[in-house]
Amino acid sequence: MAAVRVLGPEDFPTVSRLVDRNPVVDVFVGARVHASKLAPGRLGGELWGYYESGELLSCCYAGANVIPVHATPAAARTFADMAARRGRRCSSLVGPADAVLTMWDLLRPEWGPAREVRASQPVMAMSQTPTVPADSLVRRVRPDEVDILHPAAVAMFTEEVGVSPNGSDGGAYYRARLTELVRAGRAFARFENGEVVFKAEIGAVTPKACQIQGVWVRPERRGEGLAVGGVAAVVTCALQEIAPSVSLYVNDYNRAAVETYRRVGFFDVGRFATVMF
Structure with a gap:
């Protein structure tokens, strides 16, 4: 018999085993689970668990994003029903493509239309030293450099x-999150003449994996190979100091980015889809 319920701290041991099954794919939810231990005040949303015969098979994070994890077709349908009853409070539905697109088919009448649906986003990972030289000029951003980094982050x-992060709060939340990453030593950039020409951050982190996000090269400098060396530098630091595996996901139509990541040493481990509102 199937059942779904909101998970809490008492469920942490079981949930942590579930999200650690495929840590490079489920790194975002895994990071929330490990950091919060499912304490409601620290999780940043709810975590729904789907059970069959008393066994936790799937879960779904519902916060600023809705993200299914190991969602079977039945679980995806159940999560979609739960999400529809609660109403849309998220800015995106994102995660493994089969589950996300199943959920979206059911949620579209209630939540639609979407601003954009990205149905095929390769998830890529690596755990070995990059196969190309790292850019020696890419380094961690210092706290006193947030003002220089911020415009590049907004542009990225x-x-x-497709929309600015400077929303109704004037960008205060986005800047606070960026500052938090800088202070944690998880923001990287190459500076030239007082401006950023390459940047990337390490967003989610678990004991088993971390995820690169926000890779950006100043438009007039694209085509020079800055991304290859820059990403290699971030990966090298991440593997040495942050987690044993590094992942990211990318739009399949961005062939230049896909090729860049493959040159660095990333390989496909899954496929995401994102529905943006």
């Missing part, structure tokens, strides 16, 4: 997502 977000 706007280009990638």
Whole structure:
């Protein structure tokens, strides 16, 4: 018999085993689970668990994003029903493509229309030293350099997502999150003449994996190979100091980015889909 319920701290041992089954794919939810131990005030949302015969088979994070994990077709349908009843509070539905697209088919009448559906996003990972030289000029961003990094981060977000992160709060939340990553030593950049020409951050982190995000090269400098050396530098640091595996996901139509990551040493481990609102 199937059942779904909101998970809490008492479920942490079981949930951590579930999200650690495929840590490079489920790194975002895994990071939330490990950091919060499922304490409601620290999780940043809810975690729904799907059970069959008393066994936890799947879960779904519901916060600023809705993200299914190991969702069977039945679980995806159940999560979609739960999400529809609660109403849309998220900015995106993202995760393994089969589960996300199953959920979206059911949620579209309630939540649609979407601003954009990206149905095929390769998830890539690596755990070995990059196969290309790292850019020696790429380094961690210092806290006193946030003002220099911030415009580049806003430009990247706007280009990638299609809307500015400077929303109703004037960008305060986005800047606070960027500052947090800088202070944690997880923001990297190459500076030239007082401006950023390459940047990337390490967003989610678990004991088993971390995820690169926000890769960006100043438009007029694209085509020079800055991304290859820059990403190699971030991966090298991540493997040495942060986690034993590094992952990311990318839009399949961005052939230049896909090729860049493959040159660095990334290989495909899955496929995401993202529905943006």
